[in-house]
Amino acid sequence: MCSPQAMATVQRAITRRRFLGAAGSTGALAVLGGVGRPQSAALQGAATPGATPVIAPLGTPIATGCFGSVLDLTHTITPDFPVFPGSEQFQANVLVRVEQDGFYKSQLVLDEHTGTHMDAPAHFDANGPKADTLPVANFVAPLAVIDVAARAAANDDYQVTVDDILAWEAQNSALPEGAFVAMHSGWEARLATPGAFLNADAGGTLHFPGFAPDAAAFLVEERSIVGIGVDTISLDFGASTDFATHLTVLPAGKYGLENLANLSVAPPVGATLVVGGPKHLNASGGPSRVLALF
Amino acid sequence: MCSPQAMATVQRAITRRRFLGAAGSTGALAVLGGVGRPQSAALQGAATPGATPVIAPLGTPIATGCFGSVLDLTHTITPDFPVFPGSEQFQANVLVRVEQDGFYKSQLVLDEHTGTHMDAPAHFDANGPKADTLPVANFVAPLAVIDVAARAAANDDYQVTVDDILAWEAQNSALPEGAFVAMHSGWEARLATPGAFLNADAGGTLHFPGFAPDAAAFLVEERSIVGIGVDTISLDFGASTDFATHLTVLPAGKYGLENLANLSVAPPVGATLVVGGPKHLNASGGPSRVLALF
Numbered sequence: 166m167c168s169p170q171a172m173a174t175v176q177r178a179i180t181r182r183r184f185l186g187a188a189g190s191t192g193a194l195a196v197l198g199g200v201g202r203p204q205s206a207a208l209q210g211a212a213t214p215g216a217t218p219v220i221a222p223l224g225t226p227i228a229t230g231c232f233g234s235v236l237d238l239t240h241t242i243t244p245d246f247p248v249f250p251g252s253e254q255f256q257a258n259v260l261v262r263v264e265q266d267g268f269y270k271s272q273l274v275l276d277e278h279t280g281t282h283m284d285a286p287a288h289f290d291a292n293g294p295k296a297d298t299l300p301v302a303n304f305v306a307p308l309a310v311i312d313v314a315a316r317a318a319a320n321d322d323y324q325v326t327v328d329d330i331l332a333w334e335a336q337n338s339a340l341p342e343g344a345f346v347a348m349h350s351g352w353e354a355r356l357a358t359p360g361a362f363l364n365a366d367a368g369g370t371l372h373f374p375g376f377a378p379d380a381a382a383f384l385v386e387e388r389s390i391v392g393i394g395v396d397t398i399s400l401d402f403g404a405s406t407d408f409a410t411h412l413t414v415l416p417a418g419k420y421g422l423e424n425l426a427n428l429s430v431a432p433p434v435g436a437t438l439v440v441g442g443p444k445h446l447n448a449s450g451g452p453s454r455v456l457a458l459f
Numbered sequence: 460m461c462s463p464q465a466m467a468t469v470q471r472a473i474t475r476r477r478f479l480g481a482a483g484s485t486g487a488l489a490v491l492g493g494v495g496r497p498q499s500a501a502l503q504g505a506a507t508p509g510a511t512p513v514i515a516p517l518g519t520p521i522a523t524g525c526f527g528s529v530l531d532l533t534h535t536i537t538p539d540f541p542v543f544p545g546s547e548q549f550q551a552n553v554l555v556r557v558e559q560d561g562f563y564k565s566q567l568v569l570d571e572h573t574g575t576h577m578d579a580p581a582h583f584d585a586n587g588p589k590a591d592t593l594p595v596a597n598f599v600a601p602l603a604v605i606d607v608a609a610r611a612a613a614n615d616d617y618q619v620t621v622d623d624i625l626a627w628e629a630q631n632s633a634l635p636e637g638a639f640v641a642m643h644s645g646w647e648a649r650l651a652t653p654g655a656f657l658n659a660d661a662g663g664t665l666h667f668p669g670f671a672p673d674a675a676a677f678l679v680e681e682r683s684i685v686g687i688g689v690d691t692i693s694l695d696f697g698a699s700t701d702f703a704t705h706l707t708v709l710p711a712g713k714y715g716l717e718n719l720a721n722l723s724v725a726p727p728v729g730a731t732l733v734v735g736g737p738k739h740l741n742a743s744g745g746p747s748r749v750l751a752l753f
Contacts, residue, residue: 231525237595242739253566257739260570263585268702270571270582270743272547276554277564280739288564291557301531301750408562441735441748445536445551445574449564454735454748456595 232437232458239455240356240426242280247362249398250371252276275452283442283450284400284421289411296448299420303391304440307341308457309333310433314351317374321364323350324377324402330384337434340388345438347394349428350374364403371403378409385417394422394455422455431457526731526752533749534650534720536574541656541692544663546570569746577736577744578694578715583705590742593714597685601635602732602751603627604725608645611668615658617644618671618696624678631728634682639732641688643722644668658697665697672703679711688716688749716749725751 240246242255256274263269278284286293311333317323325348334340352373355361364372374397381400384390393400393414400421401410414421422440436459443451534540536549550568557563572578580587605627611617619642628634646667649655658666668691675694678684687694687708694715695704708715716734730753737745 235595235599239738241591255739257741263583268583272568272570273739274566274568276566289557289562297535301529304750305529305752439733439750444533444748445549445567447551454738456598456733458599
């Protein structure tokens with residue numbers, strides 16, 4: 166994002182959000198464009214539910230090239246982090262401790278689809294690439310954030326529409342080639358309330374937002390994308406019974422990212438996503454460290 | 460890495476390596492600076508032992524800002540990937556399959572210190588930050604690759620010296636502020652031969668290169684670094700009994716990366732490292748997707 170024009174676009178978008186009072190559900194202030202040593206520890210905190218999400222200035226101009234800030238779009242995985250019904254919770258078993266053994270480490274036991282994680286095409290397509298064989302060039306992509314938080318606040322079953330995508334384009338730009346398109350629904354705030362993130366009704370049906378299958382088809386067929394992402398636990402909305410959005414996106418060779426964090430403070434346009442995706446053999450997906458640089 | 464000067468430095472370094480016939484132990488050609496859609500699937504392959512390491516052109520100018528290429532410094536974790544003696548091998552247990560269940564996923568069971576992975580300060584310092592609380596600004600850093608492959612080929616117990624660091628600076632530039640300093644020993648080629656990577660002798664002592672403790676102290680005290688990395692399984696050389704390099708680097712708040720891949724084709728100077736480090740609660744470290752952008 167070198168050009169003054171692109172930087173101005175991001176600054177405008179951020180300023181607009183800030184004035185609209187939507188600069189983050191936790192009220193975080195977006196610190197943009199600072200280049201130099203991080204100014205304080207408070208600027209560098211991790212993205213955890215309830216904590217202040219932060220945009221950290223990068224270390225040095227030499228480090229950053231034309232990027233001045235990094236934003237962590239990753240939740241901390243804990244034994245309590247919501248998983249899809251029927252899945253096992255994350256477990257960490259301490260093996261050795263510094264005090265007794267001179268060093269500290271744990272064994273991890275987890276479902277691949279835990280925390281902020283990738284769905285590789287192979288998750289729904291027996292012939293699709295696994296996470297470990299996806300082209301790494303697709304892990305660095307222009308990030309487009311579509312904000313549907315107001316609509317999702319009024320409708321737990323909200324699905325991102327083709328019109329939402331067209332409205333984003335009208336407000337920002339045509340979706341760039343090889344874009345990664347993320348839904349910001351505001352669902353992250355619900356992690357603070359047990360049960361509210363999955364939001365199951367009395368019958369066990371889940372209620373949270375996702376991408377509508379026809380919007381997913383539009384992105385796959387009419388635009389050039391590497392993948393889509395959500396701040397909920399599934400690309401499909403919670404009440405889906407056919408996983409039509411997964412079945413549209415993944416067999417097309419695109420990847421998904423679920424449980425993204427801090428999208429409320431990500432610029433809608435102009436950031437570059439860098440996906441630290443999993444790389445174990447035959448990965449259907451897995452926990453991923455996801456960063457936005459801008 | 461925007462400036463023509465910086466780009467010229469990288470080009471010179473790569474050209475020098477190529478003419479020296481050291482452009483990669485597997486003979487991979489470094490494709491630099493290509494901006495545009497990836498030219499072929501062959502350009503995008505994963506970094507696995509025995510496979511051709513590749514530098515993938517990024518998708519689009521919009522995606523890349525001033526970076527034109529991405530190189531995957533990450534090995535694929537397999538059940539056979541070497542682990543430290545006494546540690547459990549990685550396990551993936553398939554839970555469901557597309558053919559029978561409509562989707563595919565696995566349970567993972569692993570030691571945090573498996574594959575290409577991070578050592579957080581807390582790995583050796585009870586009061587040090589865990590991987591999940593390290594400042595994310597430190598995960599984007601200028602990469603310096605110190606090539607000691609010739610010396611390591613002649614001495615399995617080779618340790619990177621202060622002189623190696625000074626020689627790198629004389630040849631390239633002063634180490635940038637907030638640098639990540641990686642040792643390229645050529646040890647990756649040994650992954651193809653069972654036992655050769657850990658290289659235990661009859662008495663069980665391991666023999667592989669690492670950073671000498673005084674070189675680690677020099678980096679921590681005399682230079683500004685975020686961390687150090689190696690293409691072997693430990694920051695300390697294999698025969699170490701006191702883990703003095705770990706104990707110098709980690710309690711200073713720096714992180715380590717072990718089992719890095721493809722350093723033979725990384726530019727010695729000018730690339731930006733992006734570390735997709737682990738983010739589970741209380742992480743002593745964990746598998747990381749490590750990318751170099753240039």
